[in-house]
Amino acid sequence: MSVFDDFETILDYAHMWNWAPDWNVVKDIYSRIPESYSVLTPFAYSYLEELIRSTTSEYGVPFLDRNGKKNNFKVGTGLVKLAKEENADKPEYIALLDKAKKYFQYTYEDPTDENGRNKVVHGHLHPRFWSQEAFEQLIHDIAELSPFAGF
Numbered sequence: 277m278s279v280f281d282d283f284e285t286i287l288d289y290a291h292m293w294n295w296a297p298d299w300n301v302v303k304d305i306y307s308r309i310p311e312s313y314s315v316l317t318p319f320a321y322s323y324l325e326e327l328i329r330s331t332t333s334e335y336g337v338p339f340l341d342r343n344g345k346k347n348n349f350k351v352g353t354g355l356v357k358l359a360k361e362e363n364a365d366k367p368e369y370i371a372l373l374d375k376a377k378k379y380f381q382y383t384y385e386d387p388t389d390e391n392g393r394n395k396v397v398h399g400h401l402h403p404r405f406w407s408q409e410a411f412e413q414l415i416h417d418i419a420e421l422s423p424f425a426g427f
Contacts (some may be wrong), residue, residue, distance in 0.1 A: 279412045280307065286323075289332075292336035293426035295323060313411035320414050324379060325355060327418065330426035331369070332358050351382040369424045374415055 283303040288331050290296040329335050330410055334349050350358045356373050363369050390397060 282415045285419040286422050289422035289425040313408045316404050317411050328359050361383050372421050
């Protein structure tokens with residue numbers, strides 16, 4: 277499969293209003309400027325986390341509760357664990373979540389990061405160290421998870 281087939285798969289399952297327009301832009305940019313992967317990678321990581329969240333009880337929960345207090349959402353490895361617990365009846369999805377855990381593994385010891393989000397490149401790795409091959413693998417992994425989306 278090509279990365280453009282993967283984009284089409286993602287678009288087939290992406291939320292029509294919240295994500296699909298942005299994925300169309302990503303696909304268009306990447307088709308015209310393949311070197312843009314370093315700019316597009318953070319978007320793909322954000323979508324991966326939201327895609328996984330869409331399969332959990334946290335999806336659609338407001339950011340603030342009725343008392344105005346921030347809801348404590350799971351992220352990174354905690355989110356993957358929650359998705360696995362709540363989708364135990366879907367062994368194919370569980371296998372894909374296990375495969376996706378690599379995007380949330382710790383890359384260095386950080387005692388303040390309990391969720392493995394540092395691997396998700398939230399400001400810890402300069403974009404010049406990302407590769408086109410890694411971007412296309414991320415897109416492929418998102419495409420494989422897409423049929424399970426709960427959007």
